[in-house]
Amino acid sequence: MHDPLHQFEIHSLIPLKLEGVDISFTNSSLFMVVTVAITTIFLVGGMSRGKLIPGRWQALVEMMYGFVATLLDETAGIKGRKYFPFIFSLFMFILMGNLVGMIPYGFTFTSHIIVTFGLAMIAFGTATLVGFIRHGFRYLTLFVPHGAPFYMLPLIVPIEILSYLSRPISLSVRLFANMMAGHTMLKVFAGFTVVLGIFGVAPLAVNTVLTAFEILVAVLQAYVFTILTCIYLHDAIHLH
Amino acid sequence: MPQLDVTTFPSQLFWLGVCFLALYGILYYVALPKITRVLESRERTLEEKINKASLYREQAETLLAEYEAALASARSESQEKSRAMARAVSSEMAHKQKEFLDKINDRLHVGEQELFRARLETGSNIKEVSRELAKAILEKLTGRTYSLEELDR
Numbered sequence: 001m002h003d004p005l006h007q008f009e010i011h012s013l014i015p016l017k018l019e020g021v022d023i024s025f026t027n028s029s030l031f032m033v034v035t036v037a038i039t040t041i042f043l044v045g046g047m048s049r050g051k052l053i054p055g056r057w058q059a060l061v062e063m064m065y066g067f068v069a070t071l072l073d074e075t076a077g078i079k080g081r082k083y084f085p086f087i088f089s090l091f092m093f094i095l096m097g098n099l100v101g102m103i104p105y106g107f108t109f110t111s112h113i114i115v116t117f118g119l120a121m122i123a124f125g126t127a128t129l130v131g132f133i134r135h136g137f138r139y140l141t142l143f144v145p146h147g148a149p150f151y152m153l154p155l156i157v158p159i160e161i162l163s164y165l166s167r168p169i170s171l172s173v174r175l176f177a178n179m180m181a182g183h184t185m186l187k188v189f190a191g192f193t194v195v196l197g198i199f200g201v202a203p204l205a206v207n208t209v210l211t212a213f214e215i216l217v218a219v220l221q222a223y224v225f226t227i228l229t230c231i232y233l234h235d236a237i238h239l240h
Numbered sequence: 241m242p243q244l245d246v247t248t249f250p251s252q253l254f255w256l257g258v259c260f261l262a263l264y265g266i267l268y269y270v271a272l273p274k275i276t277r278v279l280e281s282r283e284r285t286l287e288e289k290i291n292k293a294s295l296y297r298e299q300a301e302t303l304l305a306e307y308e309a310a311l312a313s314a315r316s317e318s319q320e321k322s323r324a325m326a327r328a329v330s331s332e333m334a335h336k337q338k339e340f341l342d343k344i345n346d347r348l349h350v351g352e353q354e355l356f357r358a359r360l361e362t363g364s365n366i367k368e369v370s371r372e373l374a375k376a377i378l379e380k381l382t383g384r385t386y387s388l389e390e391l392d393r
């Protein structure tokens with residue numbers, strides 16, 4: 001029986017070294033590049049004709065655009081519109097990465113904690129940067145909730161800081177755990193199917209349902225990641 | 241667990257950075273301008289069409305108002321004319337009727353006078369004739385001649 005975690009293994013395709021640090025082009029990197037390529041083809045190809053009355057493909061692209069645009073407008077407000085390209089890139093990258101990972105024999109780079117942490121740091125870092133650029137050191141008042149009695153502040157401020165700093169961790173762990181658990185489960189049931197022979201039909205049926213469920217999770221997690229980033233941006237723009 | 245293999249971290253982070261930046265660049269400079277251009281042009285077209293439609297509607301409404309005004313004035317004019325005509329006709333009719341009645345009355349009058357005269361004439365004639373007749377009857381009965389004056393007595 002295959003090791004269910006085998007699918008997460010990273011192997012180098014083109015060995016590369018930069019100042020002694022191993023930055024080899026791996027299967028993970030390959031799927032990141034594939035994701036970027038597919039996203040580009042999807043978006044640019046869909047809009048290539050730019051018709052007044054969209055066809056299916058163009059309508060899909062416009063729906064994506066509209067979906068993320070409304071999401072950003074509703075959570076971060078009008079002032080958040082400036083950051084739409086960033087949010088849209090984030091959403092498309094995670095969504096396409098998750099979906100590309102659903103292809104059999106593919107690799108899901110979002111199932112690696114370091115990648116999701118990197119993405120979370122990009123989101124969190126951008127939000128924090130926006131906050132400091134817009135408000136300067138007044139951004140630190142984010143840690144002082146309105147209406148809190150001042151004698152409680154020694155307790156509340158550290159909690160606020162801690163919860164703020166745990167944002168990238170919760171963001172990254174949520175996405176990573178969801179993707180890894182789903183893919184592991186798929187692989188486990190696939191292993192059952194192989195082992196049980198004719199009775200493998202039962203786990204196969206489960207796997208079919210799980211695959212559909214995983215696609216839902218792939219979309220949902222991309223959405224959750226994006227909406228949380230939008231909320232952090234809202235905090236950075238409006239300070240509560 | 242391959243996820244905890246720290247030696248792969250630099251490579252993964254490096255390629256994540258490269259790919260995300262590449263995607264951001266592509267979206268920012270190529271894909272999103274394209275989408276916004278299409279959406280804006282659609283909005284513009286829709287707006288133009290809506291404006292044109294409302295312009296046409298306004299024109300149609302003014303046309304309708306003009307038509308209705310023309311219709312109303314024509315109607316009132318025709319009513320006025322027909323009323324005047326009716327008035328003229330009825331006055332003419334009354335006039336003619338009166339004339340006719342007068343004529344009839346005149347004729348009636350003349351006729352009555354003639355009748356009266358005729359009656360008078362016939363009345364005197366009857367007296368004469370009856371006198372003559374009575375004289376003739378007496379003459380036959382008595383066998384003598386009487387003058388009319390004797391008879392009158």
